Amino acid sequence: MGVVYNIFLATFCAIGSFLFGYDSGIIASVITFDSFKEFINNPGNYDSLSGAVVSTFTGGCFFGAAIAGWTNDKLGRIRTVQIGAILALWGCSMQAGANNFACMLVGRIVAGFAIGVLSMTVPLYNTEIAPPKHRGFMVGLAQQMIGIGFIVANWVGYGCQFLKGNTEWRLPLGLQLAPAFLLLLGSPFMPQSPRWLLEHGRDEEALAVVRKLHGTSADAQRAADEEFAEMQTTIKAELLVRSRSISDLWATRGMLRRTLVAVGVQVFGQFSGINVINYFGPSMYKALGLTSGQSLLVQGIYGAVGPITNFFFITLILDTVGRKKPLMFGAGSFVVTYSVLTAIVASFPPDESTNHAAQRAGIAMIFLTSIFFSLSFGPVSWVLASEVFPTRTRSIGTSVATCANWAFNVLFSQVSNIAINNISWRYYLVFICLNFVDFVLIGLFFPETKGKTLEDMAEIFGDEIDAHDVLESAHVNDKLDHEKLEEKSA
Numbered sequence: 001m002g003v004v005y006n007i008f009l010a011t012f013c014a015i016g017s018f019l020f021g022y023d024s025g026i027i028a029s030v031i032t033f034d035s036f037k038e039f040i041n042n043p044g045n046y047d048s049l050s051g052a053v054v055s056t057f058t059g060g061c062f063f064g065a066a067i068a069g070w071t072n073d074k075l076g077r078i079r080t081v082q083i084g085a086i087l088a089l090w091g092c093s094m095q096a097g098a099n100n101f102a103c104m105l106v107g108r109i110v111a112g113f114a115i116g117v118l119s120m121t122v123p124l125y126n127t128e129i130a131p132p133k134h135r136g137f138m139v140g141l142a143q144q145m146i147g148i149g150f151i152v153a154n155w156v157g158y159g160c161q162f163l164k165g166n167t168e169w170r171l172p173l174g175l176q177l178a179p180a181f182l183l184l185l186g187s188p189f190m191p192q193s194p195r196w197l198l199e200h201g202r203d204e205e206a207l208a209v210v211r212k213l214h215g216t217s218a219d220a221q222r223a224a225d226e227e228f229a230e231m232q233t234t235i236k237a238e239l240l241v242r243s244r245s246i247s248d249l250w251a252t253r254g255m256l257r258r259t260l261v262a263v264g265v266q267v268f269g270q271f272s273g274i275n276v277i278n279y280f281g282p283s284m285y286k287a288l289g290l291t292s293g294q295s296l297l298v299q300g301i302y303g304a305v306g307p308i309t310n311f312f313f314i315t316l317i318l319d320t321v322g323r324k325k326p327l328m329f330g331a332g333s334f335v336v337t338y339s340v341l342t343a344i345v346a347s348f349p350p351d352e353s354t355n356h357a358a359q360r361a362g363i364a365m366i367f368l369t370s371i372f373f374s375l376s377f378g379p380v381s382w383v384l385a386s387e388v389f390p391t392r393t394r395s396i397g398t399s400v401a402t403c404a405n406w407a408f409n410v411l412f413s414q415v416s417n418i419a420i421n422n423i424s425w426r427y428y429l430v431f432i433c434l435n436f437v438d439f440v441l442i443g444l445f446f447p448e449t450k451g452k453t454l455e456d457m458a459e460i461f462g463d464e465i466d467a468h469d470v471l472e473s474a475h476v477n478d479k480l481d482h483e484k485l486e487e488k489s490a
Contacts, residue, residue, distance in 0.1 A: 016118030021149020029157020064116020069399025140314030147307030330376025
């Protein structure tokens, strides 16, 4: 069926990423609603409790991403997607129907667990079905759908502020059920990852999937057979040395480098501060002097900027320019935008200044941060973290990298609202320093992986094990064992 079929599969699977974006984004609006504040009913501790609403979700995401490494290996990519969709239905139902704060927190944890499962499985699946020359685009669709989820969440949040009573926050939380149900309904029609099938000895099924992904023409089928042969050789060799242990991630120098790159790119994405803006954007805009209604409106407009930029980037640039240069551009750009934002808020405190030009400049820096994120860490972090590992450790490696992402997400989501309200511009100094360090580390240690097959990554990372050598050695050992048995029988 070819490229169109590949893109359709990647887009449909990325509904899981849409859920990620919507669930993460809608809470930024919900925690500003007066009806939700009344539901919490603890005005003295509202900053810390609203932080808990956000961080319990991200905490659930951490554990979901952790367990998904095991389920992806044992049950496969499709079954894991289905588990994530079912958990999302459960968690979102609890949030929308919560009758007390404890029920809300449990719903956030369950929904977070679901999003953790999906946040690592979507790029993993898309990586394994994508042809090398389109892999950046297809895995980048995960970030695209996250962004679209934020757009929808921001505008739903803006519209729901005009509703009365608890419907103001229950309705936007309940709308998450629709994409979760759609993903669960359509997932049985998605083909299993051919690499997972090969790992489990289902070679004929894997070949059929590869041929289906390539298309029906004679040239496409020939290319499919060639890719399958390379895939089969590499994966069978990996199975001979696989221990199914997390220690595989640092067992050799090449594997340690892969792991550090994957974890690093995910953590550096959090250092961009993008999720601080996503979760607490309205609070940041208020800190710049805007009213609650204006803050939600600006947040809605802000949400559209990233996905538009991201689509342009993954369509025209990512598979041409590569991975490393955009990451360095992003880290350097964040140093500039946060420096300017810090200077504005420090020089024109919102409580003391009515300088509208300074307000607009501060908002512009936040918008530029979103644009630069979508041209760098947004799509590249998901692509790089899932493509660097060999098949034998791809599930657990992607899981560990995603867990690192969520661990720092929890940290920032818990402290950011408190920090913005208490130390204001000084909080942004943290992101200036972190992104400067990121820039240096990426320039010194990150490789370029564009255009390479997943099986070619061994060459980039200098793996000590060659697939053909391992298979040849195994063949020789089998032959020697056979000869020894013959001698004994004689």
